[in-house]
Amino acid sequence: MNSSKKRRLQRHGWAVADAAEFLNLTPREAQFVEVKLALAAGVRRMREQRGITQAALAERLGSSQSRVAKMEAADRSVTLDLIMRSLLAVGATPGDIAKLIRRVEPHRA
Amino acid sequence: MNSSKKRRLQRHGWAVADAAEFLNLTPREAQFVEVKLALAAGVRRMREQRGITQAALAERLGSSQSRVAKMEAADRSVTLDLIMRSLLAVGATPGDIAKLIRRVEPHRA
DNA sequence: TTGTTTTATGTCAGATTAGACATAAGGCCA
DNA sequence: TGGCCTTATGTCTAATCTGACATAAAACAA
Numbered sequence: 001m002n003s004s005k006k007r008r009l010q011r012h013g014w015a016v017a018d019a020a021e022f023l024n025l026t027p028r029e030a031q032f033v034e035v036k037l038a039l040a041a042g043v044r045r046m047r048e049q050r051g052i053t054q055a056a057l058a059e060r061l062g063s064s065q066s067r068v069a070k071m072e073a074a075d076r077s078v079t080l081d082l083i084m085r086s087l088l089a090v091g092a093t094p095g096d097i098a099k100l101i102r103r104v105e106p107h108r109a
Numbered sequence: 110m111n112s113s114k115k116r117r118l119q120r121h122g123w124a125v126a127d128a129a130e131f132l133n134l135t136p137r138e139a140q141f142v143e144v145k146l147a148l149a150a151g152v153r154r155m156r157e158q159r160g161i162t163q164a165a166l167a168e169r170l171g172s173s174q175s176r177v178a179k180m181e182a183a184d185r186s187v188t189l190d191l192i193m194r195s196l197l198a199v200g201a202t203p204g205d206i207a208k209l210i211r212r213v214e215p216h217r218a
Numbered sequence: 219t220t221g222t223t224t225t226a227t228g229t230c231a232g233a234t235t236a237g238a239c240a241t242a243a244g245g246c247c248a
Numbered sequence: 249t250g251g252c253c254t255t256a257t258g259t260c261t262a263a264t265c266t267g268a269c270a271t272a273a274a275a276c277a278a
Contacts (some may be wrong), residue, residue, distance in 0.1 A: 028197045035193060035203065054225060064267050069226055077265060079235095080189040084144060088137045094144065094213040102207035163255060173237050178256055186235060188265095 027107045033074075034104045039083045040074035042100040046090040047072075060089045136216045142183075143213045148192045149183035151209040155199045156181075169198045 025033065047057055054068040061068070063082070071078045071086060087097055134142065156166055163177040170177070172191070180187045180195060196206055 028194070031197050031203075032190075032194055035206075053223085055223095058267090062267085064269085065225075066227075066269080067267065069224095073226080075227095079265065080193055081141075082266085084189055085137070085141055088140050093215040094140075094210050095215065097144075098207035098211035101203050101210065104203035106202040106204070162253085164253095167237090171237085173239085174255075175239080175257075176235095176237065178254095182256080184257095188235065191236085 031104070031107050035101060036080060036083065037074045038100050038104050039080070039087060039097070040072055040078075042092065042097070043083060043086045043090060044072040046087070046092055046096070050090060052090065057086065057089060061085060140213070140216050144210060145189060145192065146183045147209050147213050148189070148196060148206070149181055149187075151201065151206070152192060152195045152199060153181040155196070155201055155205070159199060161199065166195065166198060170194060 047054070053065075054072070055065040058065045058068045061082075067078070067082070068086070071082055074083075084097070087100075152166075156163070162174075163181070164174040167174045167177045170191075176187070176191070177195070180191055183192075193206070196209075
């Protein structure tokens with residue numbers, strides 16, 4: 001991980017970690033973060049595919065553009081609830097969502 | 110839905126609805142609630158399968174028995190975040206979680 | 219370049235959820 | 249019946265998250 005991204009993440013409260021660094025977190029927490037990242041990335045991808053701006057999505061959600069930006073960045077201040085609502089708001093089906101989650105690497109037992 | 114359950118849900122702040130009644134909620138909100146219910150039910154099922162008590166799960170989560178009870182009831186005061194962490198805490202894999210979500214009925218477009 | 223649109227970041231007050239605790243209720247066994 | 253274990257419900261305060269706003273940065277045209 002490059003150090004500027006690292007600093008940015010740390011500013012937002014993440015225990016910065018990838019691959020080996022994930023050892024800072026418990027395996028379960030690391031997995032949780034991965035799920036969150038995967039779903040947030042799904043929101044961005046589907047939103048862009050549909051040509052919807054963050055502001056437009058925010059309006060559908062009754063939220064704000066800044067929050068959508070933070071959500072897509074999987075900022076610590078964003079709950080899975082908002083991410084899930086966003087997925088549904090961009091038209092993701094349960095099947096789409098399931099697919100995003102299934103791709104997350106299971107952690108070694 | 111029987112009326113006692115209905116009353117119980119209403120006490121907890123849910124706009125009570127199933128099938129036709131879901132028309133109270135926007136389709137997206139109804140879908141969100143269904144996802145939440147499905148995942149919460151998954152926690153209960155997997156926890157029971159493994160013979161773990163709510164108190165034991167709470168300890169793994171650094172939470173309390175009462176919160177786990179509310180979570181399994183998909184109480185309004187419980188976020189998807191806690192439900193997701195719980196699934197991982199009872200050993201659900203991303204595949205397991207994906208399966209729970211995929212079963213949710215997509216709402217008619 | 220300049221202007222326009224979109225996205226990113228920072229902050230805040232108000233709303234919501236958190237874990238904790240007490241206690242009721244249910245289930246089970248002797 | 250009486251204990252014992254487990255789950256359910258209600259209620260606190262502290263912690264966290266929310267939408268909103270301002271503004272910076274980036275992306276893209278003209």
